[in-house]
Amino acid sequence: MLERFIDHVRKNKILDVQLPYLVAVSGGIDSVVLTHLLHRNGFNITIAHCNFQLRGEASDADEKFVINFAMQLGIPVHTKVFDTLGYMEEMGVSLQMAARELRYRWFEELNTSLGTQGVLVAHHADDQIETVLLNLLRGTGIEGVYGMSSKRDFIRRPLLPFSRQEILAYLNENNLTWREDSSNEKTVYKRNFVRHKLLPLFHQFDPKGPELIQYSFDRIKDTGKAFFYLFDQWISANVISKEGFEIMPFNSLLGAPGRSSLLFYWLSKKGFVYAQIEDILCAIDSHEAGKQFLSEGWVLNIDRDSLLLGKQPEIDKPVEIDLEQNGFSLDGKTWYNCAKLDSVRPLDRSSENALLDLDLLDFPLTLRTWEQGDKFMPLGMHNFKKISDYLIDNKVPLIKKNKVKVLCSKEKIVWLLGFRIDERFKISPSTRKVFYINKHIDE
DSSP states (O other): OHHHHHHHHHHTTOOOTTSEEEEEOOSSHHHHHHHHHHHHTTOEEEEEEEEOOOSTHHHHHHHHHHHHHHHHHTOOEEEEEOOHHHHHHHHTOOHHHHHHHHHHHHHHHHHHHHTOSOEEOOOOHHHHHHHHHHHHHHOOOGGGGSOOOSEETTEEOTTTTSOHHHHHHHHHHTTOOOOOOGGGGOTTSHHHHIIIIIHHHHHHHOTTHHHHHHHHHHHHHHHHHHHHHHHHHHHHHHOEEETTEEEEEGGGTTTOTTHHHHHHHHHGGGTOOHHHHHHHHHHHHTTOTTOEEEETTEEEEEOSSEEEEEEOOOOOOOEEEOTTOOEEESSSSEEEEEEEESOOSSOOOOTTSEEEEGGGOOSSEEEEEOOTTOEEOBTTOSSOEEHHHHHHHTTOOHHHHTTOEEEEETTEEEEETTTEEBGGGOOOTTOOOEEEEEEEEOO
């Protein structure tokens, strides 16, 4: 195993013998073997041990064992005692999640402060199979069989290709001692149930059962890589980015094989879950224009012929615009210049800009999001129209309606930004001064 280990970490560029690393050591079989392998191969390592205070004297004995183990090998060691139960109650998480969050947060802090180049953990091939089986039992897509990676962020897993049987054999060959965590035997934990109940059944069915399962997972993982490669091309061809929205025409999905997966992997990056996908597809098939689906911070709008994905609109406070201001920012990217002019030639007829009679305006003007009940007199008309009706007539999708702004002079709406000014404030032959607002986008 020693030769296979060093060949694996070098060939796959997981570790560099010239660099220092931090090793997470619980005192159990796996972390003891990993530390011993690293020490024998001359790696510059420092040990980190967590005492979660969950097993009374046994937890303290684990800590003492790790300290003695480090001293025997001449390796620096850092330990930390955690109030795991207190953290669990404070954060409202499970005991296992509390321990996970505490240890990885400390590992990251220690890795940074010591200047080590990663934290090495002792997950192995059997752990990998357990992880994938748990993902399948929870309900997962193709990414769920990827399992753990050898390198991710600051975490390194040098033992992933090695089975527990190989690790035990190395332990016995080198007469290594270790500490047994009694909680590892409690099948009330799902991972332990898989480890002690399910995996032995695979061994009984075929001694090479776990090895064949891992082989199958590896093949599926490679298929997943091909899928995501082709998926990225499909997204590029079928999703349009415009005005802060992502737009997917319905015909991109109609008749597409695996359309549930295509839709899910587009939306999952924005927090949507697979359980929503069937409802979204039903809304598309039923032409339920205007229906919305929400995730954390995002909204998906079913439009007439496409899906519109955008951020959930924030509730903006009204902004006052003084006469002397040279402009204002709408969303951090869009800037509107304001200028007082004697006249404008030629006339700017763009709906993105506004030419207003300065003498008819009462400053400061107010910029706000439109509200139900708002009315204005669209340029060219002589009757009032509700803004809600105006937006419907102009087929503005619901997701975009929520972001529409109005510019007001006292209680009167002067301009529906991006659409039309109010007839009452237009320039005319009698206009002496023009208030000109024009839009600039800083991409």
